[in-house]
Amino acid sequence: xxxxxxxxxxxxxxxxxxxxxxxxxxxxxxxxxxxxxxxxxxxxxxxxxxxxxxxxxxxxxxxxxxxxxxxxxxxxxxxxxxxxxxxxxxxxxxxxxxxxxxxxxxxxxxxxxxxxxxxxxxxxxxxxxxxxxxxxxxxxxxxxxxxxxxxxxxxxxxxxxxxxxxxxxxxxxxxxxxxxxxxxxxxxxx
Amino acid sequence: xxxxxxxxxxxxxxxxxxxxxxxxxxxxxxxxxxxxxxxxxxxxxxxxxxxxxxxxxxxxxxxxxxxxxxxxxxxxxxxxxxxxxxxxxxxxxxxxxxxxxxxxxxxxxxxxxxxxxxxxxxxxxxxxxxxxxxxxxxxxxxxxxxxxxxxxxxxxxxxxxxxxxxxxxxxxxxxxxxxxxxxxxxxxxxxxxxxxxxxxxxxxxxxxxxxxxxxxxxxxxxxxxxxxx
Numbered sequence: 132x133x134x135x136x137x138x139x140x141x142x143x144x145x146x147x148x149x150x151x152x153x154x155x156x157x158x159x160x161x162x163x164x165x166x167x168x169x170x171x172x173x174x175x176x177x178x179x180x181x182x183x184x185x186x187x188x189x190x191x192x193x194x195x196x197x198x199x200x201x202x203x204x205x206x207x208x209x210x211x212x213x214x215x216x217x218x219x220x221x222x223x224x225x226x227x228x229x230x231x232x233x234x235x236x237x238x239x240x241x242x243x244x245x246x247x248x249x250x251x252x253x254x255x256x257x258x259x260x261x262x263x264x265x266x267x268x269x270x271x272x273x274x275x276x277x278x279x280x281x282x283x284x285x286x287x288x289x290x291x292x293x294x295x296x297x298x299x300x301x302x303x304x305x306x307x308x309x310x311x312x313x314x315x316x317x318x319x320x321x
Numbered sequence: 322x323x324x325x326x327x328x329x330x331x332x333x334x335x336x337x338x339x340x341x342x343x344x345x346x347x348x349x350x351x352x353x354x355x356x357x358x359x360x361x362x363x364x365x366x367x368x369x370x371x372x373x374x375x376x377x378x379x380x381x382x383x384x385x386x387x388x389x390x391x392x393x394x395x396x397x398x399x400x401x402x403x404x405x406x407x408x409x410x411x412x413x414x415x416x417x418x419x420x421x422x423x424x425x426x427x428x429x430x431x432x433x434x435x436x437x438x439x440x441x442x443x444x445x446x447x448x449x450x451x452x453x454x455x456x457x458x459x460x461x462x463x464x465x466x467x468x469x470x471x472x473x474x475x476x477x478x479x480x481x482x483x484x485x486x487x488x489x490x491x492x493x494x495x496x497x498x499x500x501x502x503x504x505x506x507x508x509x510x511x512x513x514x515x516x517x518x519x520x521x522x523x524x525x526x527x528x529x530x531x532x533x534x535x536x537x538x539x540x541x542x543x544x545x546x547x548x549x550x
Contacts, residue, residue, distance in 0.1 A: 140399035142392060149388060157383040174383045178391050182398055250377070253370040272368065273375035301328070304363055 138185040162269040165258035173206040200284040256306040264299030322350040482538030486512040495532040
């Protein structure tokens with residue numbers, strides 16, 4: 132309904148549509164690319180598609196949300212193809228998504244720094260996963276979607292999601308293990 | 322459950338809760354296998370980190386400048402589309418008006434042409450009728466003076482006559498047609514050129530005589546040629 136109104140030139144309908152869908156799409160793009168500028172551009176591209184070619188969406192093939200995720204996913208893949216490994220841990224700071232690990236009563240600054248470092252490592256490990264595993268991890272672990280929802284968005288069977296998740300988790304564990312081993316070895320070396 | 326099976330399904334313990342058998346088998350395996358227990362522990366820690374990472378960016382939203390840019394684009398696009406639509410409608414309206422105007426002009430022209438044709442036809446009919454009348458008059462021959470030979474009275478009939486040089490066409494009501502027989506050479510006296518080889522031939526001639534008694538025009542009737550031996 133909103134899309135129909137938007138296609139007819141109703142700006143408020145388009146704005147409503149944008150506000151309803153932009154946040155999950157942005158988060159997905161941000162977590163997939165690890166780059167806020169790229170995520171911003173991707174979301175903009177997705178909605179530009181909706182402005183320019185609203186007829187591309189076929190309601191019989193699924194929900195508008197899934198369609199937008201699909202478009203976002205294509206844009207993300209294109210972005211990753213263009214700039215495969217240009218993500219650094221510092222980009223999170225650039226993105227304005229400053230970590231807000233809440234200081235609990237028992238949390239000392241040292242503990243906070245340790246947690247921060249650990250999350251940075253996790254983030255780096257996620258961003259370095261191959262895209263197909265990364266999107267499964269992003270959707271199911273970070274977005275906490277069900278396997279069914281993820282399968283609908285990625286347009287693949289639930290079994291594929293399961294296996295991608297399994298391999299993604301294994302890769303993540305291995306990568307994190309490696310990342311944690313390096314400082315330990317460095318310390319021992321000294 | 323083997324280590325491999327646990328690695329495949331065991332990490333999903335949380336999601337496999339509904340599968341009691343699998344869960345029980347995985348837990349049993351965990352109790353007996355320190356490697357898998359460590360793996361599982363690592364996974365749980367990682368999962369917590371992932372959730373925390375997710376929570377960190379859970380509130381992340383596209384910057385408002387994107388919305389502004391998109392709305393601007395939306396406005397521009399739909400204004401352009403509207404303008405295009407108006408231009409197309411305007412173009413078609415103009416074309417339709419032009420076609421209507423042309424059709425109206427053509428119909429008007431046809432009507433005017435038809436009217437003038439009728440008028441012309443009317444005039445032609447009228448003139449034909451008057452000619453008919455005059456010819457009927459000229460055919461209605463009445464002898465007026467026998468001493469002049471066959472005298473014909475007509476109001477017109479000057480159409481077939483050849484004006485004699487230096488004479489003016491007489492008014493139809495003042496003219497009289499006189500049929501005479503004369504030698505062809507006599508036509509020379511009236512100012513007409515005559516073929517000398519046939520100068521002696523006798524011919525019948527209609528003379529259009531004015532009210533002054535002088536011939537004004539001459540006509541050679543088709544039936545009346547007579548030659549003298």
